Amino acid sequence: MNSRLLITLPLAAILAIPAIAQTSSPQATPTQSTDTATGKQPLQPPSREGFWGRVNPFARKSYVKRQTDPIRDRVNELDDLTAANGKAIKDTDERAQAGIKMASDKADMADQHAVDAGNKATMAQQTAQQATTRIQTVETVVSNIDQYKASNQTEIRFRPGQSMLSKQAKDALDEMANTVKGQRGYIIEVQGFSSGKGQIAIQNSQKMAESVVRYMVLNHEIPVYRIYLVGMGNAPMAGDEDAKTKHLSGGRVEISLLKNDLEQLSSNSSGPMTTTSADQQQQPK
DSSP: OHHHHHHHHHHHHHHHHHHHHHHHSOOOOOOOOOOSSSSSOOOOOOOOOTTTTTOOTTOOHHHHHHHHHHHHHHHHHHHHHHHHHHHHHHHHHHHHHHHHHHHHHHHHHHHHHHHHHHHHHHHHHHHHHHHHHHHHHHHHHHHHTTOOEEEEEEEEEEOTTOOOOOHHHHHHHHHHHHTTTTOOSEEEEEEEEESSOHHHHHHHHHHHHHHHHHHHHHHHOOOGGGEEEEEOTTOOOTTOTTTTTOOOOSEEEEEEEEEOSHHHHHHHOSSHHHHHHHHHHTSOO
């Protein structure tokens, strides 16, 4: 009997120590703050249950489940909240990236518009410069249209009473006509001179000059409007100091090629309109 009592008393003392510790330890006052991520009250420490208090080495599964279910629920809520926060951060980042890209695209578009505007301004300036150059060219052409200068001169002799062209005369006309093919800004002056007096001399000089013009028009397709013809009769020839006393034997036709600066100015023009217009203006009326 005494041996049983000696064994029971120490065992009871050992088992009473947790209860004494539980009773003597101060109880923490649970906080009532709701400033949490989930907006719920924080988990409170479980109240004392049974003889063992919080530590029950012989707790059942139902007891453990009651103690762990709130923790599991909070963990699940925390996972959901973390996932929601992650999705919100991702959505915010995507919107930010989309906004940055849109701003960058608009900036690139603005830069492109600025470049296009600069190119258009440069083209407008070039067009204005070309227009100014054309106007200056036209002004120069108009001012020089009537300023013809002698470029070439040929003289053809005829026997008395004849108006037919010899082979030598045709060769001379061919050489002169070849120099004006494809050119502009020129006229050909044909003056006929004949021996004799009065109206007969004028008619003869006219016939000789007409034979020259006919040959150049038919054989070399020189426009008629570029040729000026006049029968001078027995008028004195320019440059003869003894013209008053000198008599012309037979007939003579003097062909003069007169040119202005229109061809050169037209070639420097940047457009065909100026050349055509000037060419029409210089046509004899």
